[in-house]
Amino acid sequence: MSSNAEIERRIGKEYQAGFFTNIESDTIAPGLNEDVVRFISAKKGEPEWLTEWRLKAFRAWQEMTEPDWAHVSYPQPDFQALSYYSAPKSMENKPKSLDEVDPELLATYEKLGIPLHEQMALAGVAVDAVFDSVSVATTFREKLAEAGVIFMPISEAVHEHPELVKKYLGTVVPQRDNFYAALNSAVFSDGSFVYIPKGVRCPMELSTYFRINEAKTGQFERTLIVADEGSHVSYLEGCTAPMRDENQLHAAVVELVALDNAEIKYSTVQNWYPGDEEGKGGIYNFVTKRAVAHTNAKVSWTQVETGSAVTWKYPSCILKGDNAIGEFYSVALTNNYQQADTGTKMIHLGKNTRSTIISKGISAGKSQNAYRGLVRMNPNAEGARNYTQCDSLLIGDQCGAHTFPYIESKHPSAVIEHEATTSTVSDDQLFLCRQRGIDTEKAVSMIVNGFCKEVFKELPMEFAVEAGKLLEVSLEGSVG
Amino acid sequence: MISIKNLHANVEEKEILKGLDLDIKPGEVHAIMGPNGAGKSTLGNVLAGREGYEVTQGSATLNGKDILALEPEERAREGLFLAFQYPVEIPGVSNLEFLKASVDAVREHQGKEALDSVQFLKLAREKCKAVNLDASFLKRGVNEGFSGGEKKRNELMQMMLLEPQLCILDETDSGLDIDALQVVAEGVNAMRSAERSFIVVTHYQRLLDYIVPDYVHVLANGKIVKSGGKELALELEEKGYGWLENSDNGAE
Ligand SMILES: Nc1ncnc2c1ncn2[C@@H]1O[C@H](COP(=O)(O)OP(=O)(O)O)[C@@H](O)[C@H]1O
Ligand SMILES: [Mg+2]
Numbered sequence: 052m053s054s055n056a057e058i059e060r061r062i063g064k065e066y067q068a069g070f071f072t073n074i075e076s077d078t079i080a081p082g083l084n085e086d087v088v089r090f091i092s093a094k095k096g097e098p099e100w101l102t103e104w105r106l107k108a109f110r111a112w113q114e115m116t117e118p119d120w121a122h123v124s125y126p127q128p129d130f131q132a133l134s135y136y137s138a139p140k141s142m143e144n145k146p147k148s149l150d151e152v153d154p155e156l157l158a159t160y161e162k163l164g165i166p167l168h169e170q171m172a173l174a175g176v177a178v179d180a181v182f183d184s185v186s187v188a189t190t191f192r193e194k195l196a197e198a199g200v201i202f203m204p205i206s207e208a209v210h211e212h213p214e215l216v217k218k219y220l221g222t223v224v225p226q227r228d229n230f231y232a233a234l235n236s237a238v239f240s241d242g243s244f245v246y247i248p249k250g251v252r253c254p255m256e257l258s259t260y261f262r263i264n265e266a267k268t269g270q271f272e273r274t275l276i277v278a279d280e281g282s283h284v285s286y287l288e289g290c291t292a293p294m295r296d297e298n299q300l301h302a303a304v305v306e307l308v309a310l311d312n313a314e315i316k317y318s319t320v321q322n323w324y325p326g327d328e329e330g331k332g333g334i335y336n337f338v339t340k341r342a343v344a345h346t347n348a349k350v351s352w353t354q355v356e357t358g359s360a361v362t363w364k365y366p367s368c369i370l371k372g373d374n375a376i377g378e379f380y381s382v383a384l385t386n387n388y389q390q391a392d393t394g395t396k397m398i399h400l401g402k403n404t405r406s407t408i409i410s411k412g413i414s415a416g417k418s419q420n421a422y423r424g425l426v427r428m429n430p431n432a433e434g435a436r437n438y439t440q441c442d443s444l445l446i447g448d449q450c451g452a453h454t455f456p457y458i459e460s461k462h463p464s465a466v467i468e469h470e471a472t473t474s475t476v477s478d479d480q481l482f483l484c485r486q487r488g489i490d491t492e493k494a495v496s497m498i499v500n501g502f503c504k505e506v507f508k509e510l511p512m513e514f515a516v517e518a519g520k521l522l523e524v525s526l527e528g529s530v531g
Numbered sequence: 532m533i534s535i536k537n538l539h540a541n542v543e544e545k546e547i548l549k550g551l552d553l554d555i556k557p558g559e560v561h562a563i564m565g566p567n568g569a570g571k572s573t574l575g576n577v578l579a580g581r582e583g584y585e586v587t588q589g590s591a592t593l594n595g596k597d598i599l600a601l602e603p604e605e606r607a608r609e610g611l612f613l614a615f616q617y618p619v620e621i622p623g624v625s626n627l628e629f630l631k632a633s634v635d636a637v638r639e640h641q642g643k644e645a646l647d648s649v650q651f652l653k654l655a656r657e658k659c660k661a662v663n664l665d666a667s668f669l670k671r672g673v674n675e676g677f678s679g680g681e682k683k684r685n686e687l688m689q690m691m692l693l694e695p696q697l698c699i700l701d702e703t704d705s706g707l708d709i710d711a712l713q714v715v716a717e718g719v720n721a722m723r724s725a726e727r728s729f730i731v732v733t734h735y736q737r738l739l740d741y742i743v744p745d746y747v748h749v750l751a752n753g754k755i756v757k758s759g760g761k762e763l764a765l766e767l768e769e770k771g772y773g774w775l776e777n778s779d780n781g782a783e
Contacts, residue, residue: 478582479619483673485603486579486613487633487689488640497632501623501672 067524069294069324072159076183076265078137083130085109088237091136095206098213108226108236115230118363121392122421122453125361128300128335135238137265138185149188156187163291165260176256176287177202181272183265184240191255198254200284201246205273208244215246219277223306223341223369231302231337231363235271239304242272247282247313256285256511261303263292263323263334269300276306278313278348285316285511290358292324296332298360299324307342307350311372314349315342318510319366320518323358325525330388330417333360340364346372346401353509355518356383356393357525365423367396370404370435377406380506384499384522385418385450386529394424394455399432399465408439411503413522414450415529421453428465435462441471444502446495446529474502496523532557532728533578533697538589540577547573549753550589555697558725562739562764563732565750566772571732572616574750575699579613580606593697608640610696614686614703616732621673626685629673630655630692637693658691661721663714679706687718698722699730704738716741736764749775 079090088109092102117127141153149157149167160167160180167180167188177191179202186204195202201212208216226236243259263270278284292299301323309315317340326333336359342350352366368377379395397406406426414420426437443452458467476498484494500507500519507515533555540548547570555561565571577584578591580603591599598606621629635645646654656666662684674682683703690698700719704712719729719742731742739747739761747763748755749772756775757763 474622477619480621482579482581482603483615483619483621484629484633486607486615487629487693488604488607488636489629489632490602490604490636493632493636497624497628498621501621501625501628504623 066294066324068163068291068322070162071293072155072264074153074155075140076137077140077143078134078265078268081132081134081267083133083135083238087135091238091240094136095209097209100217101209104221104226105237108233109238111227112230112233112237115227115233117230121363121423122419122455123361123363123390123392125298125335125390128298130234132267133300134265134268135271136240137183137268139182139187142185142187152188156182159262159264160187160260163260163262165289176258179204179243179257179259181241181243181259181261183263183268183270186241186243195253195255199248199251200253201244202257203244205242205244205275212244212246215277216244216275219275219306219308221306223308223343224304224339229339232304232339235273235302235304235339238269239271239273242274242303244274245276245284245286247278247284249279250281252282253284256287258287258289261288261290263299263301266295267297267299269302271301272303274303274305276315276317277308278310278315280310281312283314285318287318287320287511287514289320290323292334294324294327294332298333298335300335300337301359302337303339305338305340305366309342309344309348309350311346312348313345316351317342317353317366318514319354319356320514320521321354321356321358321362322521325358325389326360326387328387330360333389334358335360336362336364338364340366341369342367342377343369343371344375344377347374348372349376349378351378351380351509352395353380353506354382355506355510355521356381356391357521359391360389362389362391362393364393365395367398368406369398369400370406371400373401373403375401375404377404379406379408379410380509381410382413382503382506382518382522383411383420383422384413384525385415385420386525386527387416387418389416389418391419392421392423394422396425397427397437399426399428399435399437402432403434404432405435406437408437408441409505410439410441411506412441412443412452413446413499413502414443414452415446415526417449419451419453421455423455425457425459426467428460428462428467430461432462433464435465437467439467439469441469442502443473444499445473445475446526492523495526495529499526532559533591533593535591536589538577538591539587540573541585541587542573542583546587547753548577551750551754553748553755555728555730557728558723559746560723560729560731560742560744562744562747563730563750564734564736564747564764564767569750570753571750572701575613575701575730575732578606578699579603579611604636608637612690612693612695612698614683614690614698614700616701616705618674618682618686620675620677622675624673625670626673627652627655627669630669630689633689634692655692658688661691662688662718664688680708680711683707684711684714687715691718691722696726697728697730699732701732702734703731704733704735712738713741736768739764751775
């Protein structure tokens, strides 16, 4: 291939969500102290109990230190150099309908492939669009309300459904759970709140799209999903950010509560800006996601992680009730200088609880990709079972794949199976493809997609294709 | 069809092809025989453009086009097909998906319309049948867990689908029992035409009872040391290669 064509190819396919929306924002000065926590709480007009809740978290956070056990290395963020609240000026007086929303904001989402006007939106998918620290719009709210489903920014839910928020907030991920969860609890900005009433099957896919726009800010979203007894919901989150030379911090908390016989399917397509080819810039993605599954409930995490400079993330399931089911399907792809330490925890408390872990790690360039997983069978977990399959695919010889499985079994009848493989995309495989007329890029994408098949089939259909394409773009320049 | 002149090629700094000449006209079948390590597979790899095989001198043109200047996938799209001596496995990628991508790429290059999935599946099933592979092989990973013979028949099936101009078969007969050998030979014979040429690399004259070549060449020490008609294969079977290798060494 001529070098011209090569260059064109690269430019044509770089990180496509990397643009910046130039709008006036209301951003507070960098720094973090109790006044900042109170300021955020006041901005959102929160009740006293929540302000206190945040302050409690902040005080706990001050006593904590950053975790250092993950297989990642990065300069410690200067938490006093970040701004903890930023919102578009136009959102100051909350728009009552989409017509009142700043067209510039709507255009941003349109450009990202997420039209917010219901008539243009993807059929069957309701979207909550979060821009820096605020939710811009939530679509299909009326239609969902007809089914009794609550889907709104958590900042509104605090006012409209205080009893639900108060009852569940922090019950799955306590304020002092870990360093980043404590930070999030103190300064969380916006995120989605979902409540599915008893016995209701949510009539649409729910999704939240997170966008970081402003520079030198952190994003701290908080999502809470409660599926009441016998209900069912499928939820998807997507994330992007502009391309910038400096690193930005994103520390989210997601809590899922699946009451008896309920089912929650939570999917993530994470495409935060990963930094450039030299490892400059990109998002630090430090996320705590956890679910509690009560009797006969089922929680399924599916994640496709292609973005971020550093990822630290372990969506977990506490299988509290008997017969509860936890699943974790993950594709984590790292290229260039990206680092990922991701996996899950399956905590089996109830009898006959079952968990499945399918993890697919793809490393290319000079990246480091680690799977870290804990399976714990508690003393009461009679007849509990886990199956873990952990596969790594290496592209090139300068990247690393690591597997850290932890197993703690305190019940003799519990069964834990673990399988792990490591493979490479070999020159011989690429040559076979090319000899049959298939170019390298297509060949790699075919091989990688084949490798990820078991996970992609767990994604909602609309997003499986998207995920495949995303991998292709993320692998840009990894071969040849 | 293909014209190879004074071809020299290195593998890891070591010269393996040392001035090879070969001229093949449309419709002809040329057999290449020779001792182990002579450079037969190297010839196929060089023509197909495998990385690590460095051409230091000479030329190769396919229908007048300098193919050595092309990327491997471009050579394939120009109609050059190499059936591998040791086909590699690609787990997770279904045979069908792989074949479709391959045929799509070649057809696109030829300016032909893409086949839809239904048409393609029908075609692929036909070709499976022709090489005596169960259609279930289309769903399996490319060569994944296939026996030696199944891999070779899979290669042949791909060749039938792609309908190349120049087919290079690298020891497609090795490891095949007599029945499978006949299936392969029938497949190749069915594809013989006035527009298509073959280079059949083999160790045994046995295959040439079924695929009757127009010419037989002996490759030893990186060049063609003897050429003849199909009766040369019989002579080689009787006398081995020793007498030719020696004469070549003597000449140097
Ligand atoms: N990829 C390779 N790396 C190193 N040596 C090679 C490679 N391919 C071929 N050779 C060497 O080139 C010579 C010719 O090999 P080959 O073309 O495979 O012979 P043949 O197919 O005639 O048995 C041998 O000495 C072999 O060891
Ligand atoms: Mg050979």
